[in-house]
Amino acid sequence: xxxxxxxxxxxxxxxxxxxxxxxxxxxxxxxxxxxxxxxxxxxxxxxxxxxxxxxxxxxxxxxxxxxxxxxxxxxxxxxxxxxxxxxxxxxxxxxxxxxxxxxxxxxxxxxxxxxxxxxxxxxxxxxxxxxxxxxxxxxxxxxx
Amino acid sequence: xxxxxxxxxxxxxxxxxxxxxxxxxxxxxxxxxxxxxxxxxxxxxxxxxxxxxxxxxxxxxxxxxxxxxxxxxxxxxxxxxxxxxxxxxxxxxxxxxxxxxxxxxxxxxxxxxxxxxxxxxxxxxxxxxxxxxxxxxxxxxxxx
Numbered sequence: 001x002x003x004x005x006x007x008x009x010x011x012x013x014x015x016x017x018x019x020x021x022x023x024x025x026x027x028x029x030x031x032x033x034x035x036x037x038x039x040x041x042x043x044x045x046x047x048x049x050x051x052x053x054x055x056x057x058x059x060x061x062x063x064x065x066x067x068x069x070x071x072x073x074x075x076x077x078x079x080x081x082x083x084x085x086x087x088x089x090x091x092x093x094x095x096x097x098x099x100x101x102x103x104x105x106x107x108x109x110x111x112x113x114x115x116x117x118x119x120x121x122x123x124x125x126x127x128x129x130x131x132x133x134x135x136x137x138x139x140x141x142x143x144x
Numbered sequence: 145x146x147x148x149x150x151x152x153x154x155x156x157x158x159x160x161x162x163x164x165x166x167x168x169x170x171x172x173x174x175x176x177x178x179x180x181x182x183x184x185x186x187x188x189x190x191x192x193x194x195x196x197x198x199x200x201x202x203x204x205x206x207x208x209x210x211x212x213x214x215x216x217x218x219x220x221x222x223x224x225x226x227x228x229x230x231x232x233x234x235x236x237x238x239x240x241x242x243x244x245x246x247x248x249x250x251x252x253x254x255x256x257x258x259x260x261x262x263x264x265x266x267x268x269x270x271x272x273x274x275x276x277x278x279x280x281x282x283x284x285x286x287x288x
Contacts, residue, residue: 001257003221005147005226022217026225028201031215037275039217042186042228044147057172057205061158073152073166073261075184076281081170082259083150084186084228085160088269113145115226117217120274125282130264139267 007113011043011106018100020114027099030117038090042107044113045083053079067135074133084113088120097100151192151257155187155250161236164245171243174261182234182264185250188257189227196221211279218277229256232264 007028009022020041022030033039048054059077073082089103104134119129152173152266153166164185166174192198202213203221216224233247245261 003149003151003193003257003259005228007145007147008225015268026201026217029215029217029225031213032218032277033215035275035277036218036247037273038271040230042230043225049147056190057170058175071177073170073173073196074176074180075185076262076265080260081152081173084149084260086184086186086230086262088271098220113147115147116224116228118220118230119218119276119280120271121220121276121280122271122274122282123280126270126272126274127182127232127260127264128270129181129267130266130270131179131264132263134175134180136263136265136267139265 002102005044005115007044009114011108011110011112011114013106013110018103018106020103020117022099022101022114024099030094030101033091033101033117033119034090034094036119038088040118040120040125041087041089041114042110042116043085043087044115045085046112047109048078048083054081054083055097056080057125070133084115103104145273149188150251151188152260153258155252155254155256155258157245157250157254162247162250164261166243166245166258168243174238174245177235177240177245177261177263178238180235182232184262184264184269185233185258186260187229187231188219188259190256191226191253192222192224195254198225198227200224207211214277217265228259
């Protein structure tokens with residue numbers, strides 16, 4: 001079974017900022033987004049949409065610290081069976097006139113297709129005391 | 145442009161528990177997942193993969209509290225242009241022999257196709273003091 005996704009916009013990244021440019025036909029789907037500070041952005045990892053990358057099952061651990069490889073479901077490798085990127089970002093500004101959302105960061109290249117935007121809800125999305133693999137432990141801080 | 149997704153497994157839900165059943169060919173992608181307590185599960189909202197549901201731009205607010213409709217990017221409506229479900233769950237047990245992951249909850253029906261599993265990383269996934277729309281405020285607690 002194959003499931004189809006469409007693009008709802010794209011990432012624009014320049015030296016002066018990062019925009020999530022939403023297609024005009026989907027702009028009304030952002031109504032009330034101004035009541036939230038953070039969003040979950042799902043995007044298509046375009047450069048990893050190749051037969052080879054999508055066959056990747058094991059990936060090297062971060063910064064290759066001499067550890068054994070992790071499964072792609074146990075790391076954030078961009079090469080994975082379904083290359084869906086997942087990034088939580090802070091909304092800096094919503095520009096209705098130009099139909100874009102200015103955000104504080106984005107680990108996707110300029111031009112990357114956007115798939116979905118969901119409001120960040122602490123009640124379901126914030127986990128306290130989550131356990132992570134040892135090689136992620138020194139990264140653990142909170143995101144404000 | 146259309147992007148294609150495949151199923152990497154499915155949800156099994158009975159009175160005795162909830163399993164994420166992973167296809168045998170993808171099982172090795174779970175290597176090191178036992179070092180994490182929580183995962184982000186992306187799944188296909190099968191029942192909303194209809195032309196009508198995918199044209200939904202505005203959705204009623206939770207429990208219809210007399211509020212005006214929100215855009216689907218500002219709520220967790222299952223009807224949306226790309227019906228990708230996003231649920232953070234706690235791993236209860238990993239069963240290598242049967243290639244499944246037992247989890248503590250899952251807001252997807254029995255048989256729902258799974259798309260991706262990512263480890264929950266507080267450094268990027270936990271936001272402190274996120275602002276939410278007023279109608280979500282009474283829901284806000286932390287997930288342990």
